[in-house]
Amino acid sequence: MTCSDSAVLDTAATAPIHLERRWPKEGYTRIPNWVYTDPAIFQKEMDVFFAGQTWNYVGLECEVPETGSYKRNWIGNRPVIMVRTETGDVNVLENRCAHRGAQICWQNTGRVTDFTCPYHQWNYDLHGNLQGVPFRRGAMGKGGMPRDFDPKQNGIRKLRSVNRGGSIWATFSEEAPSFEDYCGPEVLAEIDHMLPGKPLKLLGYSRQLIPSNWKMYLENLKDPYHATLLHTFYITFGLWRADSKSECTPTGGGAHSVMVSHNEGKKKTEATTEMSRFRDDLELLDLETVTPRAEFNRGRVGGAWVFPAAQFGIQANSLKTRHVIPRSPTEHELVFTYYGYEDDDEEMTRLRLKHANLLGPAGFVSMDDSEMLNQVQIGVTGYPEARGIVEMGGRDTEPADYMVTEVLIRSFYDYYRKAMGL
Amino acid sequence: MTLTDLSDAPALRAQLRDFYDDYAFCLDEGRLEEWPDFFTEDCHYRVLSRENHDAGLPLGLIYCMNKNMVRDRVTALRETTMFEPRSLRHFISGVRVMELQGDHIVSQANFAVMESLSDREPSLNMVGRYLDVLRVTPDGLAISRRDCVYDNYRVRTSLIVPI
Numbered sequence: 001m002t003c004s005d006s007a008v009l010d011t012a013a014t015a016p017i018h019l020e021r022r023w024p025k026e027g028y029t030r031i032p033n034w035v036y037t038d039p040a041i042f043q044k045e046m047d048v049f050f051a052g053q054t055w056n057y058v059g060l061e062c063e064v065p066e067t068g069s070y071k072r073n074w075i076g077n078r079p080v081i082m083v084r085t086e087t088g089d090v091n092v093l094e095n096r097c098a099h100r101g102a103q104i105c106w107q108n109t110g111r112v113t114d115f116t117c118p119y120h121q122w123n124y125d126l127h128g129n130l131q132g133v134p135f136r137r138g139a140m141g142k143g144g145m146p147r148d149f150d151p152k153q154n155g156i157r158k159l160r161s162v163n164r165g166g167s168i169w170a171t172f173s174e175e176a177p178s179f180e181d182y183c184g185p186e187v188l189a190e191i192d193h194m195l196p197g198k199p200l201k202l203l204g205y206s207r208q209l210i211p212s213n214w215k216m217y218l219e220n221l222k223d224p225y226h227a228t229l230l231h232t233f234y235i236t237f238g239l240w241r242a243d244s245k246s247e248c249t250p251t252g253g254g255a256h257s258v259m260v261s262h263n264e265g266k267k268k269t270e271a272t273t274e275m276s277r278f279r280d281d282l283e284l285l286d287l288e289t290v291t292p293r294a295e296f297n298r299g300r301v302g303g304a305w306v307f308p309a310a311q312f313g314i315q316a317n318s319l320k321t322r323h324v325i326p327r328s329p330t331e332h333e334l335v336f337t338y339y340g341y342e343d344d345d346e347e348m349t350r351l352r353l354k355h356a357n358l359l360g361p362a363g364f365v366s367m368d369d370s371e372m373l374n375q376v377q378i379g380v381t382g383y384p385e386a387r388g389i390v391e392m393g394g395r396d397t398e399p400a401d402y403m404v405t406e407v408l409i410r411s412f413y414d415y416y417r418k419a420m421g422l
Numbered sequence: 423m424t425l426t427d428l429s430d431a432p433a434l435r436a437q438l439r440d441f442y443d444d445y446a447f448c449l450d451e452g453r454l455e456e457w458p459d460f461f462t463e464d465c466h467y468r469v470l471s472r473e474n475h476d477a478g479l480p481l482g483l484i485y486c487m488n489k490n491m492v493r494d495r496v497t498a499l500r501e502t503t504m505f506e507p508r509s510l511r512h513f514i515s516g517v518r519v520m521e522l523q524g525d526h527i528v529s530q531a532n533f534a535v536m537e538s539l540s541d542r543e544p545s546l547n548m549v550g551r552y553l554d555v556l557r558v559t560p561d562g563l564a565i566s567r568r569d570c571v572y573d574n575y576r577v578r579t580s581l582i583v584p585i
Contacts, residue, residue, distance in 0.1 A: 108473065109477065202479060203479060203480060203481045204470070204471075204474040204477075204479035204480060204481020204482075205471065205473060205474060205479070205481065206471070206481070206483050206577070207471070207473075207575060207576040207577065208576055208577040208578070208579065208580065209576040209577070209578055209579070210579055211579060230504060231502075232501070232502035232503075233498055233502040233503070236502065282497070282501055282502070284494045284497065285490035285491075285493050285494055285497075286488065286490040286491045286494055289491065289494060333576060338481045350487070353480055353481060353482070353485055354485065354487060356481060356482070356485060357484065357485055357486075357491075360483050361483050361577040361579075361580050361581045362469065362483040362484045362577075362580065362581035362582070363483075364498050364502070364503070367503050367505060367580045367581070367582055368503060368504045368505070370579050370580040371504060371505045371506055371579065371580055371582075372504065374506070374579055375506070
């Protein structure tokens, strides 16, 4: 080296990279920015949560209507398949050939009689049992698998799964509690409210790739405060307002949450003066876009976050599940699956499709969210050592019957720190 | 503008080409208030994924069931939506007449939309095709039905400006 200050550089180059991950001393009212950026944290989340003792949303039964119908999905970063079997049950399998690990399904949906890996054509039944290995006995008397190769020990792994009212859930863990115990009564009641066991009708999907950490989306759905300010459309047309009757209930030790409100229509109150983005003068030409037809929920909107990555809810007459697939520390995929009930009349189906304009990648009240999450990610990435504050509504984790609160985010980080050992 | 005789294929195609170019110009220049003028009162305008389209699933990310909903989209974008400023360019090619039905033209075209944000390289935001039914009116062509079927598996962040 010829540089005059090479001594300084040498010291820097040989110093070990040591990043101490210490949670701010204030506890769960602070969120260190590195939880949104650190690859080691991300990998630990994949192992502890998605591959651990959690139950994960895989899909709706109506997506696989016939024997052999399959749908591909992901639990965290692990590809899985749900498939309808001969008995009418739905299995959840790893989407990974036992041989060399190739995805055995590389299309989102389809219908098969059995699964054949495209690479070396190993063949499996709908339960993941290995049925055939081409050239198992070799060719022309040479090659082949060893005599003691046991197909029974080399199938595709079938996960523990349940069907709750037409929704399919799976866990990689044999030790996880039952799905019912995992959800707890409050979250289970929300799922049952949305899926009362009536046959469902699939209406379609929306998928978006959002350049932010997956937890930012989870927090967004645990944050009624932002919705009362950012989403002018919501506020103005009374779909979600700070002065509506509401409930924010952390459950499952803070992992899950129930967040609901009531559609009260357009109105002007004391609180609207604080909502700088309230627009009394704003009118829609087609008011039906924000006017639900009365149905089972009786004006109650919102829903439950089922940790780690699913939400069930209703907005106007639009019914959908939301599913988050973490892709990297700074990127997640968000999938909405829109559905109705098989017994919906034509008019109701039309309204469900119409009210889907409110949410999703082009939704009147969710375009803002994906735009903002990107901005938050850019901000925190530049300052991993800094931290966010979540003290709105106090410093506790008690259920709240009002909206201007961050209690669900606090409760979540209370849970998160313990689960992650941070 | 009067419309060329529908049986004059090259002239019709030229006129269609102009119509698609005018539409792209309107959106690229941010003249959103003029965007509803391209539609009939009873129009259907939908942006949907190829995934939904191919599976026969009706869900659209943007689903306007009449011209008032098209106008409301513009109001929402102008008045209520927070989004990062961007410029968009629509590249429309492969304009084809598929069928003539009375005063309706069934046509289709490819689109590609490039997005440029203030601090990043331009990127391909969306690519796909328009599946259209255009109506021949005394004032020229108008969109009676437009499905914007995009090939992207996922929308990049958000879909702000219509396709």
